Amino acid sequence: MAQDQIEALRRMIAEAGRAVVFTGAGISTESGIPDFRSPGGIWTKYQPIMFQDFVASEEMRREAWRRKFATDETMRKAEPNRGHRAVEKLVRIGKVSSVITQNIDGLHQASGVPAEKVIELHGNTTYAKCLDCGERMELDAVRQCFVVEDRLPVCEGCGGVVKTATISFGQAMPEQEMRRAQIETLACDLFIVLGSSLVVYPAAGFPITAKRNGARLAIINREPTELDDFADLVLNREIGPTFGDAVGVN
Numbered sequence: 405m406a407q408d409q410i411e412a413l414r415r416m417i418a419e420a421g422r423a424v425v426f427t428g429a430g431i432s433t434e435s436g437i438p439d440f441r442s443p444g445g446i447w448t449k450y451q452p453i454m455f456q457d458f459v460a461s462e463e464m465r466r467e468a469w470r471r472k473f474a475t476d477e478t479m480r481k482a483e484p485n486r487g488h489r490a491v492e493k494l495v496r497i498g499k500v501s502s503v504i505t506q507n508i509d510g511l512h513q514a515s516g517v518p519a520e521k522v523i524e525l526h527g528n529t530t531y532a533k534c535l536d537c538g539e540r541m542e543l544d545a546v547r548q549c550f551v552v553e554d555r556l557p558v559c560e561g562c563g564g565v566v567k568t569a570t571i572s573f574g575q576a577m578p579e580q581e582m583r584r585a586q587i588e589t590l591a592c593d594l595f596i597v598l599g600s601s602l603v604v605y606p607a608a609g610f611p612i613t614a615k616r617n618g619a620r621l622a623i624i625n626r627e628p629t630e631l632d633d634f635a636d637l638v639l640n641r642e643i644g645p646t647f648g649d650a651v652g653v654n
């Protein structure tokens with residue numbers, strides 16, 4: 405049964421001319437980064453901080469940076485796993501045109517996918533940015549300021565508020581990334597979802613767009629997702645062993 409499903413996925417990939425991979429937090433759990441919605445996931449511990457609250461309140465900014473540095477060790481130590489390596493292979497051989505990700509961990513780039521082929525819908529938590537002028541600030545500098553000197557980080561250039569380079573709830577989606585993701589979605593004939601519960605919009609709209617536009621849709625996710633009934637192939641299995649097998653990567 406499992407082998408049949410993996411074979412079906414292998415065939416779908418072989419038949420595709422241009423595939424897109426769409427990833428969520430589930431592809432990184434095998435690297436030791438918890439997802440949001442699984443038991444023990446981040447949301448069993450924390451309520452998300454809304455963008456408006458981060459901007460409006462110093463206390464919220466302090467709380468956000470406290471959380472960031474409480475979890476940063478895990479993020480820094482994390483390395484790409486078999487699922488990331490399988491995706492990288494498909495990009496390298498030209499089967500996958502781009503990787504649309506909801507993840508903020510930078511592990512696709514760390515696995516060797518060229519940065520220009522990774523579309524980060526929710527930004528990146530491995531560095532920070534000024535909300536006013538966009539100037540980049542490294543986490544080491546934020547750590548020095550916040551952890552060592554007990555001050556909130558501010559932009560060196562313009563004095564603006566500094567935040568991790570992620571998109572929070574309540575924050576506008578990045579326009580260029582949304583546009584690129586839309587173009588890639590409409591150009592593919594196979595759309596592969598790896599490790600997303602597909603409940604966060606607008607990100608979860610891309611598999612729907614792909615399918616409506618005539619692409620095949622494959623979903624690999626441990627638990628059922630919102631879009632399983634809509635897909636051509638659903639594998640409710642672990643990503644690393646399943647996708648690694650299908651693509652032939654260890």
Ligand code: NAD
Pocket residue numbers: 427428429430431432433434437438439440441442445446506507508509510526599600601602603604624625626627641642643644
């Ligand atoms: P999610 O937590 O809503 O869903 C993850 C899904 O992956 C779950 O349905 C779970 O069953 C599945 N899963 C977990 N481990 C798996 C595995 N090894 N194999 C197969 N399936 C597995 O995550 P989401 O849909 O990506 O959305 C939540 C938001 O959280 C995203 O927008 C993202 O920005 C953010 N987030 C990112 C990270 C990260 O960068 N690694 C981690 C946590 C949350």
Ligand code: ZN
Pocket residue numbers: 534535536537538539559560561562563564
């Ligand atoms: Zn600035």
